[in-house]
Amino acid sequence: MTENLLVWVLLTPLLGASAALAGKVLKPLEKILCVLATASLMVPAVILARLSGPVMAGETLHYSLGGWPEPYGISLVMDGISWISAALTSAIALAVAVFSLGNGRYGSRYFFFLLMMVTGMYGVAITGDLFTMFVFFEIIAVAVYVLIAWEGTATGLAASLKYLLLSTTGVLFFLLGIFLIYRDVGVLSISQVSTALRGMGGAANTPVMHLALACLCVGIGVRTAFIPFHTWLPEAHAYAPHPISAILSGAMIKVSFFAMVRIILQFGGEYLFGLLMWIGAITALAAVVSALAQSDVKRLLAYHSISQLGYILAVFGAGSSIALTASFFHSLNHALFKSLLFLTAGAAVSYSGQRNLYKIGGLGRKMPVFAAAFFVGALSITGIPPFNGFASKAFITMGMKNSPAYPLLWITGFLTLASFIKLGRIFMPSRNTEEMEGKHRPGTLQTITVVTLALACTATGVFGGPIAGFLHEMLYGSVLGTTPPLYSWASILKVIPAVLLGTAVFGLVTTSRGKALSIKVQALAPQLRTVLVFFFAGFLAFAAVAW
């Protein structure tokens, strides 16, 4: 019986999407159908709660669609990684859908695309087959291209086209990887390929499989946006509507990352760990330097998404079990605080009608709840106790204790603090506060969503140890070993030098020389043509790493 529940995880958002689509034709019922669509997102959360018991005990659940056996049919698999992936999607999707309902400007077609995107994300999380993973990735992609360009502004359209060109090129490489695997192994289901590869001694032993794994990683890498495939992310997340930026930054890049984790771990790709660690560290540092130089609110947050994803990737590359747990824990926390930041900063942008952060100010008095929630998110991302960023960064430090890439991450830490002081000024009283008239005041549902996310950030921070233990059990079926306590005086005192350095850097950036340097760094963002050259460079790096 529990195995049959798996298909309902995929089916309920699809039914919700059908309800939303029916609202397009049955105009009088439109509002009710949108609410129904949002409510259908609660069902997967309940199912996942029910399934958490068996998964934590270590068993892997299987389900084949239509009763067809494994090589012919679509099969769904739920193990620890899928559970965490699906749970993260549920949380963020529900928050974003409720926020969009509260906005009141989004009709049934928007909810159709949002729910199709969520279906695609669940599909990537629980699929057991490589080709089905491709199909679900493309379902997410088509929904996302439409949603980024939803408001029809020129920037949204251009961002969507850039993402489309880059992402489709990546998917072509993914298909090439699938071809190479099919050619040698003959089947495409992940478990069967994994057994075949382990029989051959892992993907590094055969050059063709090695190339296949490189192609697959490049294909997913475009979706996950690490360097050198990240250039679509700043514009796409900055110029999308605010709830869409939240779910893109919060859930979509993580879901693709988890898919890559599953592929690398099951196909014996441990030789890639060194490369991934360095790519992660360089991504984190380069993105946060670009973020510090931005003057647009949402672009700054988007560059921070790239940088935090660099953290996640770097600690994944460290390889040990506590490192993997830290990586998943930071993904969860990042999903929570980044969607919180995008929703609150987006509400600030809608309220004041301005995107340039030097021109907004003093919104703290007009939107006090949102300002408080924003500060919870900002303190989380910079790693101040007792919020969740501190907990997961402590775990990252534990996981990466002896690795040479760690200093880069430490520098990233206080640069993050500097840029969030810069961003936080929009909520504090400032000199050039004109009277900001409220263009779109946030509604009740939006306030409730934002407060819930802020409370979740605090809760995952305070209970960081137990939650990391839960994740470790989910992933490995065994309890986490001894870890140093999170909230000892030593760890809290370690935060203080980062805070001091961050404030110093912020002071430097706001001088006039700092601002001139910022404009030069902003202009470095590459155009589409050079980006594709980076693409090939990245592919060659992946392919050549075992030689």
Added chain:
Amino acid sequence: MAWLLIGAIFLVGLWGVMSKANMVKKVMGLSIANSAIILLFVYYGSLSGKTAPIERTGKAMVDPLPQALMLTAIVVGVCVMALALVLVYRLYLKFHTLDMGEVERRAWELHD
């Protein structure tokens, strides 16, 4: 021989996406590269048999799995190309130019 041809088509498509400035040509390049991948799968599947993968014909049939996979891939490709062309069309209506570099430059300056 056929592999070389397919590889050449793929590279032509990717070259088109990379180096042509016209947005419509970029989309066309992507479509060409997509076709190359589809040909790759179908050609590989056709190597192992003689006739179409339908039951009740006498001879050995070609491998049906790549053909089924590629049907899905063609559908996805058509969908994405249609969306890409709609985006190109709407960008053209806003900026009256089809040059990608210029569209990007003017779009980011707008700060919408």
Added chain:
Amino acid sequence: MMKKTSILDLISRKLAPFMLLFGFYLLAYGHTSPGGGFQGGVVMASGVILLVVAQGVKAAESLFPVSFLTKVEVTAFLAFMAAGLAGLAMGHGFLGNPMGQVQASAVPRVGMVLILNLIIGIEVGSGISLICLRLFRNE
């Protein structure tokens, strides 16, 4: 600006119904000969697109109004979900064959593929015609 010749006018009007019929043939025989839902749907849509391109949007829209095509597309999507759920209700899993108890060679069992082909064909045909009609309408 080139003048539209009478050849285009005449041939498109005579050819389009045959394209629709051929598309329907591909749909209906999809389980025994090359063809199927998507292929038949696309050929049907190309019949409509031929009319749009050769005769102009107004003439094509008098035959295939956009509002009607939208309703057809939405209904086909909901019908596909219903077909999948019918399989689930009969205990064979989502998209399973609801008539699984019947003998393998009897016609109603193969009918599941035929029904799915029809639904997909209508969905794809109306969807792609809609894309083309809307794009041409904006000019």
